[in-house]
Amino acid sequence: MSEARLEARGVVKGFPSAGVYLPVLREADLWIAGGEMVAILGASGVGKSTLLHVLGTIDVPEKGSVRIDGREVFALSEPERTQLRNTTIGFIFQFHHLLPEFTAVENVMMPLLIGRTSAPEARERAQRILDALGLSDRGHHRPAQLSGGEQQRVAVARALVCEPRIVLADEPTGNLDTKSSDELVSLLRKFHSEKGLTSVVVTHNERIASVCDRVLTMEDGIIKERV
Secondary structure (H helix, E strand, O other): OOOOOEEEEEEEEEEEEOOEEEEEEEEEEEEEOOOOEEEEEOOOOOOHHHHHHHHOOOOOOOEEEEEEOOEEHHHOOHHHHHHHHHHHEEEEOOOOOOOOOOOHHHHHHHHHHHOOOOHHHHHHHHHHHHHHOOOOOOOOOOHHHOOHHHHHHHHHHHHHOOOOOEEEEEOOOOOOOHHHHHHHHHHHHHHHHHHOOEEEEEOOOHHHHHHOOEEEEEEOOEEEEOO
């Protein structure tokens, strides 16, 4: 699997709020080498999540560019961007967003089924990654039957099951206790290294920052190297 380079240049993004335009990203610049694991720290409301949404092509910037391996992603059509998200980018969110009526393995299968992988193959691949994340005996459980840490590991499995080259994680340990948080951090670092991923982790967790290759900060919608 080849490593991905991710870069943003002059990204501007804002939102209307109570009838007033609220600027969030202000000429944000970012360059991440293939295979890097980068943490982005910053107070709530400075634009970290918005940045991830733009990097992941969920939100379109008002100005600026985002490139993966030198290719401008917002020059792609919406179907092409959807395909890019499904095959190249894995998302991990603070809230796991698991579907409560489906089992763990069925939740992990979803991205593969959307990509038209056959159900037997999707189930096999989903179970394989749950095994790798220490959830071998939890695949048949629904989310309500799992602990918070287990639910978040299922969400990580879902993000990784399509073998993305880029992982974007938004406060992945935000709702976990210390033990579950430390376990998840170790798993993220392990998969990052083994799979040659390019990873961006928005976090308040210094433990995550400590295992990353580089730490950036965000302030007033601008990205800076941590001093």
